Amino acid sequence: MSRSGSAPEYGWRPGLRVGVGLGLAVFPVAVSFGALSTTLGWPPLATIICSAVVFSAGGQLALLTTLTGGSGLLLALGAATLINLRFLPMGVSVAASLEGPAWKRALGAQTILDGSWAAAYQGGGRYDRLTMFGASAVQWPVWILGTVVGVVAAPAPELVESLGLDVVFPGFFLVLLLDSFRSTPRAPLIAGTAILLTGGLVLVAPTGVAVMLSSLAAFVVLIGRDRRDPGGPHVQESQ
Amino acid sequence: MTVWVAIAALAVINFMIKAAGPALLGDRPLPPLVSLVVHSLAPALLAGLLIVQVLGQGWREFDWTLLAGLSVIGVLWLLGRSQILCILAGVVVTVIIRALV
Numbered sequence: 032m033s034r035s036g037s038a039p040e041y042g043w044r045p046g047l048r049v050g051v052g053l054g055l056a057v058f059p060v061a062v063s064f065g066a067l068s069t070t071l072g073w074p075p076l077a078t079i080i081c082s083a084v085v086f087s088a089g090g091q092l093a094l095l096t097t098l099t100g101g102s103g104l105l106l107a108l109g110a111a112t113l114i115n116l117r118f119l120p121m122g123v124s125v126a127a128s129l130e131g132p133a134w135k136r137a138l139g140a141q142t143i144l145d146g147s148w149a150a151a152y153q154g155g156g157r158y159d160r161l162t163m164f165g166a167s168a169v170q171w172p173v174w175i176l177g178t179v180v181g182v183v184a185a186p187a188p189e190l191v192e193s194l195g196l197d198v199v200f201p202g203f204f205l206v207l208l209l210d211s212f213r214s215t216p217r218a219p220l221i222a223g224t225a226i227l228l229t230g231g232l233v234l235v236a237p238t239g240v241a242v243m244l245s246s247l248a249a250f251v252v253l254i255g256r257d258r259r260d261p262g263g264p265h266v267q268e269s270q
Numbered sequence: 271m272t273v274w275v276a277i278a279a280l281a282v283i284n285f286m287i288k289a290a291g292p293a294l295l296g297d298r299p300l301p302p303l304v305s306l307v308v309h310s311l312a313p314a315l316l317a318g319l320l321i322v323q324v325l326g327q328g329w330r331e332f333d334w335t336l337l338a339g340l341s342v343i344g345v346l347w348l349l350g351r352s353q354i355l356c357i358l359a360g361v362v363v364t365v366i367i368r369a370l371v
Contacts, residue, residue: 052354077273084281094280104276111280115287117315122291124311127300129292136296137289145319149312156309195365198339201323202357205340208316209347218313225317230325238322245318249310253303 041153046165053146053166054173056199060088061174064095065181071099075182082178086144086171089114089239114239120246121148128158142167146200149207154214217252224248335371339364 061082068078073095085091090111097107121143128151129136142164151163212218225248232241300308324340325332343360351359 052357073273077277081277081280085277085284087284090280090284094276098273098276104272104279107276108279108283112283112287115284117318118284118288119290120311120315122288123295124291124308124315126292126295127297130297133293133296136292137285140288140292141285143288149316149319152312152316156305156312193365193368195339195361195368198336198361198364199357201320201336201340202343202360203353204316204320204323205343206347206353206356208313208320209344211313211316215310215313217310221310221313222317225314226321229318229321230329233322233325234328238327242315242318242322245321246311246314248314248317249307252306252310256303256306 041151041159041162043161043165046147046150046159046162047169048165049150049162050147050166050169052199053144053150053203054169056146056196056203057088057170058173058177059194059196061177062181064088064091065178065183067092067181068095068178069182071095073099078182079175079178082175086174087115093237093239110237113237117145117239117242117246118143120243124148124156125151125158125160125163127156128160130160139164144170146170146203149204152207152211154211156215221248221251224251335364335367338367 064082065078068081069075073081081091081094085094093114094107094111097110098104102110122140125140125143125148126136129139131139139160144167147163147166147170148158150166151158151160153159208218208222212222215221225245228248229241229245232244236244299305324336339360342363343356346356346359
């Protein structure tokens with residue numbers, strides 16, 4: 032997936048390649064979840080099953096910390112749901128790129144992860160579902176494996192930072208954001224608005240809520256647009 | 271028992287959140303204004319994800335060495351380098367800075 036320097040690549044294979052890079056970044060996070068979960072008293076099997084069926088770092092950590100922190104079931108579920116609500120606008124954005132009947136689209140949408148969704152973005156509002164599937168297909172077993180490793184042997188959390196693995200995800204989002212400047216009308220204005228909005232929101236709201244509400248910045252594209260010709264040539268514009 | 275109920279409930283909720291858009295919208299053409307906003311979701315959400323990764327909850331995870339690595343990534347992207355090379359260079363620079371300070 033080298034969109035800035037060469038022709039874009041999409042499909043299963045490029046998706047799998049992206050998935051390997053993202054897998055390297057999510058592995059230590061999964062290890063941390065497994066280790067923390069064991070420390071806080073969750074049964075090992077429940078921890079591993081949680082990673083297999085929920086497959087969301089933010090949501091799982093929110094559930095774990097709120098539940099073991101003494102909150103009730105509903106409060107814990109509420110916190111985890113707020114974190115994962117960001118997948119709602121992501122699902123809306125990929126809706127037209129998924130194929131088949133409703134149940135098949137619903138299943139395909141389960142591969143929406145932050146990194147996979149971002150890797151599948153082709154510009155001009157289009158997403159490549161195979162790239163998304165491939166990237167998530169690698170990350171899922173890595174996520175489970177990392178959880179198992181964390182449950183069995185908890186490594187020091189400083190390891191992630193010392194290896195610089197915490198740069199991978201923001202770095203990945205940054206290059207894709209810069210790529211979107213070439214393919215999406217008013218992208219710099221939208222991104223600037225989202226940065227200000229999210230930067231303020233993380234001071235008062237959970238990060239999942241902040242990401243979800245960052246999607247509101249997309250509405251700035253409507254400012255000054257003629258209602259009679261809302262799309263114009265821009266809607267068809269692509270990379 | 272509560273743990274198992276919580277995990278099962280969150281799995282179902284997560285499934286529904288992800289499935290809602292694709293299952294309900296399908297490939298129906300959206301009105302032009304809505305389509306324009308949906309097309310603009312990517313830069314908005316990418317910027318949101320980036321900021322959350324850099325700042326963290328309550329800006330508590332802000333680390334200037336990470337910012338230095340991201341700057342390198344941005345400069346290499348402007349020079350037309352590949353995505354992988356940009357990120358790799360960002361990781362290496364961040365690791366070196368952290369080792370020095």
